[in-house]
Amino acid sequence: MKPAPFVYHRPRTLDEAVALLASEPDAKVMAGGQSLVPLLSMRLAGPATIVDVSAVAGLATLVVDDGGVRVGAMVRHADLLADPDARRVQPLLGAALAHVAHPTIRNRGTTVGSIVHADAAAEMPVVLAVLEGSVDVVGPHGGRTIAAADLVVGPLESSLAPDEIATSAWFPALAPGAGVGFAEIARRRGDYAVVGVAALVEAGGRARVGYLSVGDVPTVVDVTGVDPADAGEAALAHLEPGGDVHASAAYRAQLVRVLTARVLREAEAHRQTRQG
Numbered sequence: 001m002k003p004a005p006f007v008y009h010r011p012r013t014l015d016e017a018v019a020l021l022a023s024e025p026d027a028k029v030m031a032g033g034q035s036l037v038p039l040l041s042m043r044l045a046g047p048a049t050i051v052d053v054s055a056v057a058g059l060a061t062l063v064v065d066d067g068g069v070r071v072g073a074m075v076r077h078a079d080l081l082a083d084p085d086a087r088r089v090q091p092l093l094g095a096a097l098a099h100v101a102h103p104t105i106r107n108r109g110t111t112v113g114s115i116v117h118a119d120a121a122a123e124m125p126v127v128l129a130v131l132e133g134s135v136d137v138v139g140p141h142g143g144r145t146i147a148a149a150d151l152v153v154g155p156l157e158s159s160l161a162p163d164e165i166a167t168s169a170w171f172p173a174l175a176p177g178a179g180v181g182f183a184e185i186a187r188r189r190g191d192y193a194v195v196g197v198a199a200l201v202e203a204g205g206r207a208r209v210g211y212l213s214v215g216d217v218p219t220v221v222d223v224t225g226v227d228p229a230d231a232g233e234a235a236l237a238h239l240e241p242g243g244d245v246h247a248s249a250a251y252r253a254q255l256v257r258v259l260t261a262r263v264l265r266e267a268e269a270h271r272q273t274r275q276g
């Protein structure tokens with residue numbers, strides 16, 4: 001299908017983009033277009049105006065230092081995955097990004113776009129939540145920082161106001177003595193996961209596990225002190241695995257048990273390697 005007609009803008013500055021978004025009725029931001037364009041084509045979304053931020057100066061910046069990784073809104077998944085410093089400072093980025101779609105989609109799709117799109121089947125909102133990162137946004141009344149825990153408010157719904165633009169996402173560095181793990185099962189390589197799990201185990205023993213494709217929103221569960229073999233069962237008390245054409249609810253629950261144990265053991269092994 002073809003999209004319904006819309007007015008298209010491609011501003012060059014953030015101020016211009018913010019002004020357009022605030023002044024145009026029923027306007028939507030477009031970044032890489034890898035989720036929005038299919039929705040437009042299927043007429044599941046029909047905004048009157050598109051504000052394409054791909055030419056906005058300064059949004060394609062990736063800044064890595066010892067404190068973490070700041071990913072600008074126009075940094076593509078592929079750029080982040082290819083950056084050795086980003087992968088070193090926060091290894092969960094590389095581990096998860098390798099599972100995001102196919103190379104062609106990673107070449108266009110942005111990590112920040114994926115995060116604010118708030119799809120429960122997407123990897124990067126879960127990674128941001130497990131790491132307790134944040135997203136910076138700007139709107140007509142100024143800027144603010146949204147903690148990952150406050151970002152996703154429902155299925156495909158973030159806490160950004162309609163006139164706000166996400167400018168970057170912040171992923172904290174992996175602390176000394178901490179380790180991470182990531183695993184997912186998909187029907188074919190590059191497909192959305194049937195279930196995916198990300199884990200962070202900290203030096204003091206605090207353990208957090210995040211789930212994608214289990215329920216309507218990305219969910220993080222604290223499993224500190226729980227044996228990896230039992231952690232999936234413990235997490236299921238906080239999850240609502242559903243059934244669909246890809247998998248039954250019972251199969252998803254079993255994947256939660258198996259993958260949770262796997263990623264927690266992987267994170268612990270990673271932690272011990274880093275302690276060296």
Ligand code: FAD
Binds near residue numbers: 034037122160190
């Ligand atoms: P867009 O499509 O441009 O926008 C998506 C939404 O976010 C829109 O509502 C838009 O308004 C909003 N938005 C985007 N950027 C901003 C911003 N800076 N400020 C405010 N709002 C913004 N993703 C996965 O995580 N895992 C997968 O396995 C996966 N598989 C895929 C397979 C296929 C065949 C396709 C087509 C896509 C797949 N994706 C997958 C989605 C892909 O990762 C997208 O790139 C990503 O979800 C959205 O990024 P984008 O830059 O393309 O955003």
